[in-house]
Amino acid sequence: MSAPVPPIQKILESLHSELLENRDGEVATYIPELGKADPEWFGICLVTADGQVYQVGECDQSFTIQSISKPFVYGIALEDRGKEAVLEKIWMEPSGEAFNAISLRPGTGKPENPMINAGAITATSLVNGGDTDSMIRRIVRVLGIHAGRPLSVDESVYRSESETGHRNRAIGYMLRNFEILEEDPKACLEAYFMQCSISVTCRDLGMMAATLANGGVNPCTGERAVSRDYVENILSVMGSCGMYDAAGEWVYNVGMPAKSGVSGGILAVLPGQLGIGVFSPRLDPCGNSVRGIETCREITRKFGLHIFQVPRLATEVIRRTGSLARTRSSRLRSAVEMEALRQAGDAIRILELQGDLNFGTAEFASREFMRADDRIREMVLDFSHVTGMNSSAAGVLAMAFGSWLETGLRVSVCRCERFPLLEETLSRVIPDQWRKVGFFDDMPDAIEEAENQLLEELELRQHSSEAVGIEDCQLLSGLNLEDLETLGSLLKPIAFEEGESVMKVGDDPDGMYFLMRGKASAWIRTEAGRERRVATFSPGMNFGEMGLINHSPRSAEVRADSRIETMMLPVEAFDRLEELGPRLQVAILSNLSAMLADRLREANEELAQIHS
């Protein structure tokens, strides 16, 4: 079958053909080069924050970026000088005046915001470089990272801009007069004319918008174009000052931070979701693309994309809660220990977190975490399914950990290595306590350690260094002395050194093993090729029993975690039991069935809990 047309594509196509009929507005002619645009050009490009591109119409037609360069150059200024230094030079209040108004604040001469020409020229002056050439090279390079391809300046438009840029020169000298520009404005003005003349396509605009929507990282190349922290500042000035004198209406009806340019482009961003680029050269009296405005309005309406659309609180940050009474490590344990964990396991709470941790979700999770319960001794947090964490989330978690540790309780975390921010925040917020937090690479380890601690508190932990006799083996419970002796005569003692394999995947079964001393684990290889521990064995437990029953090759590797001593019942010996002691065989099989049924019931309960 051929892939069906994606719904978003269909909607954009119908929107495109509908709005194609709108021929209102005029192509800008204030510089001659712009007047050469075909008024019929119309492209729409929507790019999701993970880089899926939907496009229709003239998305590969080149045009000059014009004012849409402003938010990006503001971002470079923030990168190169820091926020404080930039705010010294450029304010962030909408001016309520036209884009080419001088709009300097009374007294200081500070431009009202970076989206008007005065502010944009000032932002250009803050780009590292010193001379026109270095500044524009840096600007072209960074805008290219946003777009995901190398960009360049359209020389003929640049010449046209420079030849007719008298008003901008006036602004430049006025800024020099107020010491907002600290050197002769000539170099920075030329860089400004060039930055407006960078050649882009509608697809580039969509990708640049998606880069902002993705927190400053181009979702296709994975390259960072601007720091995450500055994206917030860029979107703020776009949100309040991006659409000239219709900011309130834009917020009300479109609700996405946006920027337009006189060549007919509009770029709009829905943070965390998508970016939009639209291109159509006919402009309304404010200088915004007529079809561009309509496209954004309709996309908002059809898709419900408003920034103030209230999402539900992400209570699904808790993927699952549990306790050791219901979730156990892969370690198979003696019946006594199992029963103890079933009884006392509520002392260890397990919290699986998921998704993106921000203030709201971290606060919710920490509340679940802090819930007072006298029985709880330890909290185990699983970060395996956490996709992101911002600084406020890290702060909330660090403080919650601190309060918890203060009262003498334990905290373990698992799979946190992807979030160095958390460890860094912990060491800063709770410098005296954070080293008490247990860090684990996988949940079975974390849970096993919690189990061990709990069993130790209950004085029940079986030391694997102590040896057991075959009468202590779970699988042989209920056998009388005579049966045990018969069986004992068939068993072969075998020892393995630490790290040695007892059996490997694919081996033909030689027999089943009773573990008398030490600790061993069973491992499988996942589809991804990673080794994963599926069971750990302590003295009194058995492994390899399935080989006796179905004679099929080994499905897991068993390795000694320490030096181990085993008693092995060979396949032939088990088969000989049919004559020697059928009652013995029935007893072993009954015990095995009961054990398997128990484990199956537990696995099913865990699955049911997950699915419910």
Add this chain to the structure above:
Amino acid sequence: MSAPVPPIQKILESLHSELLENRDGEVATYIPELGKADPEWFGICLVTADGQVYQVGECDQSFTIQSISKPFVYGIALEDRGKEAVLEKIWMEPSGEAFNAISLRPGTGKPENPMINAGAITATSLVNGGDTDSMIRRIVRVLGIHAGRPLSVDESVYRSESETGHRNRAIGYMLRNFEILEEDPKACLEAYFMQCSISVTCRDLGMMAATLANGGVNPCTGERAVSRDYVENILSVMGSCGMYDAAGEWVYNVGMPAKSGVSGGILAVLPGQLGIGVFSPRLDPCGNSVRGIETCREITRKFGLHIFQVPRLATEVIRRTGSLARTRSSRLRSAVEMEALRQAGDAIRILELQGDLNFGTAEFASREFMRADDRIREMVLDFSHVTGMNSSAAGVLAMAFGSWLETGLRVSVCRCERFPLLEETLSRVIPDQWRKVGFFDDMPDAIEEAENQLLEELELRQHSSEAVGIEDCQLLSGLNLEDLETLGSLLKPIAFEEGESVMKVGDDPDGMYFLMRGKASAWIRTEAGRERRVATFSPGMNFGEMGLINHSPRSAEVRADSRIETMMLPVEAFDRLEELGPRLQVAILSNLSAMLADRLREANEELAQIHS
């Protein structure tokens, strides 16, 4: 142990004591009653979108709401007249002028926005009622739903407002002059004075903000105060016009839609996360609470709460993908069918969705859904873990379903009954196809149906109406004729009518059952008291076998789904096998162990898949 102090509470407490030192600003005195406020009062209340309250300082001190009533009354006007009629009367552009400026738009006389007095008076005039009394009753009642408790008007402040309200009367008559008010302004002006005099506390403000953050539903009472759609409009005008002439700076530095009042209150909303109320009567020259502004600024800074903080795209909308090759229904099937499903199961893809479905997450999910793969015949979508769905998400899904059905493939959905919006959208967007979508109440049913369809296509489906012999029973495979005869002589045929119980939870085991004809299911009762099917049985399968082995009471109920015929092996007969035919017992136990081991391996694989 006593519950540790939550981290948010700690931060608010330290913030409160720090800002208490700030004694800048003056208490408003433009009406005498306001001047009676204690300038030292200072309360901070943060309420999460799910209703958790954190508060510090004077959070129960009453004061009059003043301008903070404006966004809420605007919401009532939207409810009572609809958006179009309201926009006919009140625009949404920031005026850049003081709150009591007349600010009417040239030509139409339309107030610039609902946050200035002219717009707020107009909004009051649009509240249903007709006379002052009915209007204010409605306003007080709705604001009370936001606050989660009944509110009332402070009569002495109202009289003071009314006595000194000359400027507002001037505005009222000017609005009447432009036909914005269609009747004598007197009634609506008095209602306006009263609405400004509604008595609230800082805690009320926090709760009202949280109600907006929660999409219009008070998170504590669960009562809806305003339609979800209008919350977007309310937040838009707060975002662009809520903080008077510092809108750009507020967006840049605080980034939450907010509204302040001259009595010293500020209310701020972070959609989907939390609401903030602050109260401190000393005002800056713009009329905003000095400590209130600082509190919001610091909370933003400390917690990283900016509205333009870019969340990561919620790719975790996909909780899990699978196929029938790896996930099967609870129905136990014959080895041949099991093998067929293992081989061909990739034709059925299973997609578990989770969290809040908005445009971004639904688009991402639909892409996973639409991924072209020639083998796929059916898609099963599990909505069990979906917490919310907005109209854009429903639209995207409906279109994706349509494209899929068009190519002749099947779509099944599970647990969609909580989202009537989806069914409604399906019937509107794909009216000719939506009835082909399979709706299921639980996943095992949905998956079982998909399995049946697939087996039918493979011509492998076993009809439960056909009877089998004991030689077809999985548990007895490998037995020779003599053994089968011995066993046959011990079996008792028993039939059950549709719906009849074969065994109940807690029953002492009478024996194990081989199903010869018909279909039966095993059920357990969950902790929540709901019945859940854990297995279905078809001819050739057995149930109740654990009773033979461990003699423990039944752990599940088994009921006949249709009339069934069984052969029952009584406990005593099985025990007698020890003498009669130990080889037979060993064979049955070996088969049982192998079956249990198989199922355990599958359950563990499923768990591993979930945990990885």
